[in-house]
Amino acid sequence: MKKLIAILLTGILVSILLVGVYDLPKFGRADNPVNNEVAQRYLKKGVKDTGALNIVTGIILDYRAFDTFGEAVVLFTAAVAVLVVLKREDS
Amino acid sequence: MKNTILKEVSKIVIPFIQIFSIYIIFHGHLSPGGGFAGGTIFGASLILYRIVYGKGDAQKKISYKRLMHLMCISLIFYGVLKGYGFITGGSYIDLFEIPLGTPGRILSGGYILPLNIAVGIVVAMVMYLFFTLFYEGEV
Amino acid sequence: MEIFSIIMILFLIGSAIAVSAIKNLLGAIIAFTVYSLVMAILWQQLNAPDLAITEAAVGAGITTLLFIFTLKKN
Amino acid sequence: MEMLFTKYFEVGSMVLFGVGFMTLLLHNNLIKKIIGMNIMDTAVFLFFIAKGYIDGREAPIVRGFHKGVEAYVNPVPAALMLTGIVIAVSVTAFALALTVKIYEKYGTIELDEIMKMRGD
Numbered sequence: 001m002k003k004l005i006a007i008l009l010t011g012i013l014v015s016i017l018l019v020g021v022y023d024l025p026k027f028g029r030a031d032n033p034v035n036n037e038v039a040q041r042y043l044k045k046g047v048k049d050t051g052a053l054n055i056v057t058g059i060i061l062d063y064r065a066f067d068t069f070g071e072a073v074v075l076f077t078a079a080v081a082v083l084v085v086l087k088r089e090d091s
Numbered sequence: 092m093k094n095t096i097l098k099e100v101s102k103i104v105i106p107f108i109q110i111f112s113i114y115i116i117f118h119g120h121l122s123p124g125g126g127f128a129g130g131t132i133f134g135a136s137l138i139l140y141r142i143v144y145g146k147g148d149a150q151k152k153i154s155y156k157r158l159m160h161l162m163c164i165s166l167i168f169y170g171v172l173k174g175y176g177f178i179t180g181g182s183y184i185d186l187f188e189i190p191l192g193t194p195g196r197i198l199s200g201g202y203i204l205p206l207n208i209a210v211g212i213v214v215a216m217v218m219y220l221f222f223t224l225f226y227e228g229e230v
Numbered sequence: 231m232e233i234f235s236i237i238m239i240l241f242l243i244g245s246a247i248a249v250s251a252i253k254n255l256l257g258a259i260i261a262f263t264v265y266s267l268v269m270a271i272l273w274q275q276l277n278a279p280d281l282a283i284t285e286a287a288v289g290a291g292i293t294t295l296l297f298i299f300t301l302k303k304n
Numbered sequence: 305m306e307m308l309f310t311k312y313f314e315v316g317s318m319v320l321f322g323v324g325f326m327t328l329l330l331h332n333n334l335i336k337k338i339i340g341m342n343i344m345d346t347a348v349f350l351f352f353i354a355k356g357y358i359d360g361r362e363a364p365i366v367r368g369f370h371k372g373v374e375a376y377v378n379p380v381p382a383a384l385m386l387t388g389i390v391i392a393v394s395v396t397a398f399a400l401a402l403t404v405k406i407y408e409k410y411g412t413i414e415l416d417e418i419m420k421m422r423g424d
């Protein structure tokens with residue numbers, strides 16, 4: 001009974017998501033709304049602004065560097081939390 | 092572990108893994124890679140050392156104190172350096188600023204190379220810490 | 231490239247179902263490693279080499295290690 | 305129906321999300337639940353990267369000279385998802401640490417037995 005409810009729930013969820021996918025624009029076109037002026041600005045002036053040939057590195061370490069700083073802080077916090085939970089007392 | 096073959100082979104393999112990871116970190120702004128991938132590979136080399144040589148030898152090389160010092164210093168270094176870069180970039184304050192250099196050289200890109208090194212150190216140490224805590228329960 | 235991507239997606243769904251279907255926990259973890267590695271190949275196909283290199287190092291390396299050592303303790 | 309053949313990446317990532325959700329619901333074992341959570345994570349990442357892809361363009365790495373805006377794929381989803389992968393690893397590590405502690409306290413990682421021991 002529990003399994004049946006789980007499978008039914010997953011079926012409903014996936015069908016709702018597939019209806020959502022049906023209305024998306026076509027895959028792999030250049031005029032999709034995803035490729036707006038933000039990405040074009042990064043592609044056009046990324047090398048001149050940051051000096052990095054890899055534009056993804058230029059975004060994560062120059063334009064959005066404090067985002068990456070928060071991510072490093074999250075990693076540090078996770079390490080400290082695992083240290084608190086898992087360190088043995090007797091040593 | 093008392094396996095002689097494993098020790099001799101890992102003595103040859105570990106420097107190559109570390110040089111490959113340093114290559115990935117230092118070429119992060121020229122080719123695919125960067126701090127996260129290179130730091131993870133460096134952490135994998137430390138994990139291999141810990142598995143093969145055991146707790147005693149590894150604690151001499153990478154003690155708990157040294158590991159925490161490296162992590163905290165690189166995190167603070169990241170914050171201070173990028174904060175300084177945000178203050179000087181595009182403002183009218185005449186402070187010293189690292190030049191961008193010609194794109195394509197290793198020593199170029201302003202603050203990207205030291206930031207990549209800081210992120211790589213943090214990621215490598217965090218991966219080593221995860222592994223030792225899950226493996227033996229102590230660093 | 232299109233046929234290759236479709237085959238890889240079908241393989242991905244198959245290995246995800248295998249994770250759910252295999253009773254043995256070690257087998258499920260190994261199926262999850264295969265899943266991560268195929269996902270890295272798919273991201274290389276989608277022209278995102280940074281993500282592919284990170285996923286191959288993190289997802290197929292460190293995560294599997296953590297799962298297996300958790301399993302060893304239980 | 306022909307959507308299945310034109311938007312295969314999006315449809316595949318949605319099906320993978322469903323498979324991960326079903327793994328999360330059906331199993332009692334905590335390690336299986338964490339693997340299901342990881343599958344849901346990577347399905348969402350695959351959806352984002354598929355939205356950034358453009359046919360016939362190359363990866364956003366300048367080799368030699370800059371070929372103009374029309375030569376490279378969208379770099380923004382890749383930069384966002386690179387953050388997500390590392391966060392997923394730290395969440396997984398913390399969940400596994402809690403699983404180890406639960407095993408030390410109760411002696412099992414099956415969820416219904418833990419519920420029976422706690423008395424609810």
